Amino acid sequence: MKVGIIGFGKTGRAVASVLLESKRTKLQWVVRQSKLLEHRSVPEFLGVSSDEPGLIYSKDEYSASELFDRYPVDVVIDFSSETGLDYYGVVAAERGITIVSAVSQYPDEKIKQLQYLSQQTCVLHSPNITIGINFLIITAKILKNIAPYTDIEVIEEHFKDKPEVSGTAKVIARELDLPEENIKSVRAGGIIGVHEILFGFPYQTVRLKHESITREAFGNGILFAIDNLQGKPKGFYSMEDLLLPFFKLDAL
CATH class of the missing domain: 3.30.360.10 (Dihydrodipicolinate Reductase; domain 2)
Structure with missing residues (x-):
C-alpha cells in the first residue's frame, strides 16, 4: 500500500521509520512546511535501509493535485498541524484516498471538515493514535x-x-x-x-x-489503522471503532 506523510517533526520521523521497515506499506513521499531537507531521501536521512523513494518535498513545490498525479498514494497520514488539512484534504477526498489524521488538537471546525470529507472517502482521526x-x-x-x-x-x-x-x-x-x-x-x-x-x-x-517508550509507538498505531481501514466503507472513524471488535471474547 502506497502512503504519503504530511509533517516531518519528531513524531512524523518516527512514524516514517516504522513504515519504511514494514512490508505492508511503501512510503512514497513526505511533505513538510519548510524547504529544509527538500528532495532528501527519507530512508537516507533516517539511516534506514530501504529501496522506497520516500523523498521530502515542501508544500510550496507542488499543489496537492500535482503531488497525487506525480506520486499516487492510497493513504495520506497527517502528523502536521491544524492547517495541514487545508493543503491536501479536498483533493485526497475527491480521489478516494484514505485520510488518517493524528493531529492532536483540532478546533471544532477542523473536525467538521474531516467529517465532511468522510462523505467521499475513509477518514480516521485520533488525537493519540497509539x-x-x-x-x-x-x-x-x-x-x-x-x-x-x-x-x-x-x-x-x-x-x-x-x-x-x-x-x-x-x-x-x-x-x-x-x-x-x-x-x-x-x-x-x-x-x-x-x-x-x-x-x-x-x-x-x-x-x-x-x-x-519511543515515538515509534505512533507508527504501530498507524499500521494498525491502515490494516483495519481496508475494505471499510467511506465514513468517519476513530481508533475506538477499529478496536472495539477485538473486545468480543469467545464464550468459554
Missing part, C-alpha cells in the same frame, strides 16, 4: 460502566519543558466525562509520555497505565 492509549480509554469506559460510583483521577507525566496539559489527558478526561480539573500533571526529566487512570473503589484501587 494502540495502547486507545485500548486504555476503552477499558476505562468499560470499568466506569461497571462501577460508576468510583473516584476517577487522570495523571499525566511528560518531559520537564512541556508547558501545557497533555492533549491526550484532556481526551481521556472528556471520554470519561470528567472535568479537566481531575487531571494531575507531572513534569520531570525527559519523560516522553505517561498517562494513568486511577479508579478509587471503597476497598480497592485499579490503575490503568500507558507509557510511551
